Every structure is written in structure tokens, then in C-alpha cells.
Amino acid sequence: MLGQLRRFLEILLAIFTVSLLLILTGVVVIAVVYRKLGASLSWYDEIAVILLAWITYYGSALASLKRAHIGFPNLVQAMPAPLRLLAVLLAELAVIAFFLLLAWTGWWVMEVLEGDTLVSLTWVPTSFTQSVIPVASLLVVLAQLLTMPEMLRRALHGVRLGDPHGPAAEEHP
Template sequence: MLARLRHWFGLLLAAITVTLLLALAALVVVAVVFRKLGAPLVWYDEVAAVLLAWLTYYGAALASLRRAHLGFPELVEALPRRGRIAAVLFAELCVLGFFALLAWTGWQVLQVLEGETLVSLPWVPVTLTQSVIPLAASLAIVAQLLTLPEMLSRARAGGRLSHAEAEDAQPAMPAADPAPAAGGRAR
């Protein structure tokens, strides 16, 4: 059940992240074309910055789910069993605390920015653009909680704590073929 929920949550975060990436890329291309035509988009810089921020925050939530953030799993794996469990719990509490603080602070920022709008698009409220902070932080908390049981299980069993899924998903580099091409000489 938890694995299935984690899978669908990962697909949702990946879809959001890919959509934001494609939107940002399309916006950059459109902006370049309009600039070349002598009619630059006045709102491009502001919207591109917002899309990049959204991509960063949602990507961070996805990285949390995939356990792809910077860490020291080999150091924790070298500890005795009780030390591994304590280190994993301590790290999880720190990460959850950070994202909870980020969500709370992000919510406070939204209260301060109430009524403000983008400069180049006055009909877009700044609270909409900044809502990504508490929202993505909350999604990162969900991601951490969805992967916590597996991390504790690995710590108890002495298994790998690194993001093995990401490492296993990487294709191996093909070996160079030492045989010369047909009818040719080796270079």
C-alpha cells in the first residue's frame, strides 16, 4: 500500500516537474523569437523567474521522495545497528523540521505579500507565485514520511541507505568495442 502510494506520488511530482521544465523551455524559445522579431515580451523575465523557482521547489520535493538530496549514507552505514537507527531518526527529524519551518515561514510570507501583484502582469497576485514555498515544502514532508519506513527498515537490517533506486536506474556505460570496423583498421 505504501509503495503504491509512493509510486503515484512520485508520478505526480515528476509530471509537475516535467511540465514546469517544458513550460520554462517553451517560454525561453518564444521570448527569443519575439526578441529577434523586435517585439520583446515585457513579462518574460518575471514569469521565467517564477517558473524556475517553481521548478526548483517541486524538483526538491521529488528529490526528497527519491532520496536524492545530499547526504552521507556511507557514514551512517558504517555505524553499528543502533547508531544507524539513531542517525537515520536524527537526520529525518532535521529534514522534517527544516521543511516544516520552510512551510510555516512560506505561509507567513504569503500573509505579508497579500494584495501585491507582479509588476509586468498586474492581474497575477504575488501570493500565487510565492505559494510554491509552503506547498512544495508540505509535499517534501509527505515525501519524507512516505520513505521513512523503508529507511528505518534498511537501517535496522544493515542495508544500503543511499538512494539505490536512482543508482540502479542509471544505464551502464557501454564498453568500447576494441574490434576494428569491418574492412577498416583499428584507430
């Protein structure tokens, strides 16, 4: 069940992130063409920056789900099993706590920006553009929770944590 949900979320985030990247590419190409024709787009810079931020946040959620973020697997691997398990558990809890705090702060930012709009596109609420902070933060928390059981199994059985292609924890007694 967790595996299916993880896979669904991974596909959804990959499609969404790639879509954002394609949209950003399109916006940049259109802006360059317009600029070459002597007519600059007033909204290009603001939208490009927002799209880049969204790609970063949602891409981070995808990286968390794939366990493709920064870690210290060799350091953890060198620890004895009980300490290794404790280190992985503490790291997981620290990441979850940080992103819950970031989600809460992002929600607060959205409330502060309530009623504001973009400078170049006055029909776009700033709170919508900043919604990426709490939404992506909660997606990272979900990713951590979905992958935590496997990480704890790997830590318990001494399977290299940073190697997604290593033997699955289920192969160990």
C-alpha cells in the same frame, strides 16, 4: 498502501515538474523569437524566474521522494546498528522539522504579500507565485514520511542507505 501513495505522488510530481520545464522552455523560445523580431516581451523575465523557482521547489520534493538528495550513506553505514538507526531517525526528524518551519514561513510570506501582484502581469497575485514555498515544503515532509519506514528498515538491517537498487529491507529478517 504507502508504496502505492508514494508511487502516485512520484508520478504526479514528475509530470508536474516536467510540465513546468516544458513551459519554461516554451517561454524562453518565444521570448528569443520576439526579441529577434525586435519586440521584447515585458513579462518574460519575471515569469521565467518564477518558473525556475517552481521547478527547483517541486523538483526538490520529487528528489526527496526518490531519496535522490544529498546524504552521507558511507558514514551512516560504518556506524553500529543502534547508532545507525538513531542517526537516520534524527536526520529524518531534522529534515521534517526544517521543512515544516519553511512551510510555516512560506505561509507567512504569502500573508505578507496579500494584495500584491506581479509588476509585468498585474492580474497575477504575488502570493500565488510564492505559494510554491509552503506547498512544496509540505510535499517534502510527505515524501520524508512516506519513505521513512523503508529508510529505518534499511538502517536497522545494515542495507546501504544511498543505494536505491540495493536489496530491499523486506529481504532481511
